[in-house]
Amino acid sequence: MRKVAPYTPIDNVFVLMLENHSFDNVFAFSGIPGLRVATPANANSFEGKSYPAGSNAPVAMPTDPGHEFKDVVEQLCGPGAALPNGGPYGHIDNSGFVANYATSASEGGPPPTSEHWGKIMLGFDTKNQLPVTYQLATNFAVCDTWHSSLPGPTWPNRFFVHGASSGGWTNSPGKADMAAWMTVAGFTYPSGASIFDRLNGANLGWRIYADEYGTLAGSIPQVASLKGVKYKINTSGFSNFANDLQGPYPYAYTFIEPNYGDVTGNTYTGGSSQHPMDSMARGEALIKATYEAIRNSPVWERSLLIVTYDEHGGFYDSVEPPAAPPPNDGSPLDSRINTGGFMFDRYGVRVPAIVISPRIGKGVVDHTLYDHASVPATLERLYGLQPMTDRDRLAKDVLHLLTLPAPRTDCPTVLASPAPEAVAFAAAKAQEPRPAPNQPIPDSGNLQGFLQVLAKTDIELARGDPAAVQAIQAQVARIDTVGEAEAYARAVTTRAELARAAREAASHPPPPSGS
Missing domain, CATH: 1.10.8 (Helicase, Ruva Protein; domain 3)
Incomplete structure (x- = not known):
């Protein structure tokens, strides 16, 4: 592999991207010292009642919190807030999460009943409810200022991790406007290149894995929507991952997607993405399997693994998303795909992010401002690739975390098991009837x-x-x-x-x- 940063002892970069949790939801009540997190002093008010941030989040949410672009405007700017067409984003005080959860219908189905409204403010008891995540965060580096790339849903945020742009999209894909989103060849970035194209141009190998243990529709990787990435040709089942790492593994970059569960019934249960209405257990198991496969392979000492989430899923976070550099890549300003004429000049809500390598010290808390464009920025600076947009050109990379002169020898070879309560919930959900064919x-x-x-x-x-x-x-x-x-x-x-x-x-x- 050709590196322009020979001082960086990394040959293989891995990224596992999960679904829909804010940083505070996962880490606010972890007890990890030094994190910038919510406390019970942070609260939202709705219909005359105050709902403070608190711990012991439920295993799964009773309904899917809103996380479309218009939902996030209300969550960040307050009850009833909307983005004026083409206007500035508005004053952000993170005061509308409860109001939006109580009233939004953007994810389908009825809104939650009043006894559940405050659950959107709760964070997990990380050490006990998410033991895999807690063990990795305390053994390596946790990043408390990693933001989603825009204040919106899954698909445009995932486009940012692959191309430092969403091509002008702020919304989820819709049947009526699909022609504006997808050409016959697939999603094409205005810059003409994804990070996979950049790697191809430098003769660097890449690999994509999808967790196929779960529903068939849920096993389809979103990354296969990109031009030049072919489903089942360029993507492999995650069940092959650990074995592949034991042989020659000449891939500079590996991207891993979870199983999204019941996407046809819109419940997302039975997957490993950690969707809000599903148990966290299988996602914890996927994190554990990913880490252990790398840790116990020949590539471990020269590896870097990032575990992060595409967007916040509607969960409360206490930190204001700061201004962001627009991609400036010629993305169209199209009302079919861009609600409110958003200019991509604001980051989205914070999401959890853990950076793992034997060259990173134990228990590091990193306050660097990142977004999903930091993934391609890291690869670009490691391998001398040209940036795709202004967003990745200006994004911080994670290479500065690799501070140790030699690989650590105390990194765990086996991680804790997922929490029993979450495992039991996942098993119960698996027994529920599937949606009717009609x-x-x-x-x-x-x-x-x-x-x-x-x-x-x-x-x-x-x-x-x-x-x-x-x-x-x-x-x-x-x-x-x-x-x-x-x-x-x-x-x-x-x-x-x-x-x-x-x-x-x-x-x-x-x-x-x-x-």
Whole structure:
């Protein structure tokens, strides 16, 4: 591998990105000294009652907190706040989290009942409820000023980690405006490049893993929406991860996605993403498996692992998101995909982030301002790659945390197990009935995005034949129910797996007869 920072003893960068938790939700009541966190003095008021920040968050939320762009405006700027079209973001005092949770309907389903309103202010007893996360945070570096890249939902924030831009998107994918989001070839950045393109240009290898243990639709990686990243061709099941690390592993960068659970029924249960309505247990197990696979492999001493979250999921956080440098990459200002004419000049809410390496001291608390563009910024400075936008050009990287002259020898080889209460909750959720096949699917949200990943894959398998492309697009446009979505996911995944098997067989032909 060609590095322009030879003093940096890292050859392999790994990133695991989970779902929808604020920094305070995970760490405010961890007891880890030195963190900038909420206390019971931080509170929101709604309908004449004060709701303070507190501990012992529930294993899972009863309803999905709002986290669309318009929800986050209210959460940060106060009850009823909205962004004037093209205007400044507004005064931020983090006072609208309870009001938004109590009233938002953006995630579908009824709002929570009043006895649950205050749960949006609660943080986990990290040491006991999230023992895997706590052990890593206290053994390596926890970053208490890592913000999501924009005050909005999952998909645009995940685009930022791959390309330091969301291409102008602030919203979740919607069926009606999908044409503005996805070309036949997939999501394309205005700059023309993702971090994977940059790595390709430098002849540096990369690898993507998706947790396939869970629902089929939930195992589709969001990163496969990008142009140049092919589902099942460029993505591998996480079950192969530990074994792959034991052999030659010539990949400069590895990105890992969780299983998103029940995306067709919009409950997200049964996954490993740590979605608010699901247990944290399988996500803790995925973190544990990721760390242990790297820790007990030949690449450990020259590795760097970042565990973070795409956005805050509607959970309270006490820190004001600061101003941010806009990407300035020519992203369109399109009202179909950008609510309120947002200029991408403000970071989103803080999210948890842990940076792990044997070259990092034990128990480091890092106050550096980061966002998801810090991931490509780290790779760019490590390998001499050109930035894609002004956001990653100006973003801080994490290389300064690698302060030790030699690898530590006291890093744990095995981590704690997930909390029993969370494991029991996950097992109970797994027994709940699946949504009926005739249940309608929502017109916007994660499932619509995953359907486009499947359509992109289908088109790639059809080799871009115009008639086939038209037929595929028409077929996906007609998908309206859970049963239809799941059937299409099965069909495309099967075809993609067959294509991958054929490709692997062609690259490793059997020896000649008689040899």
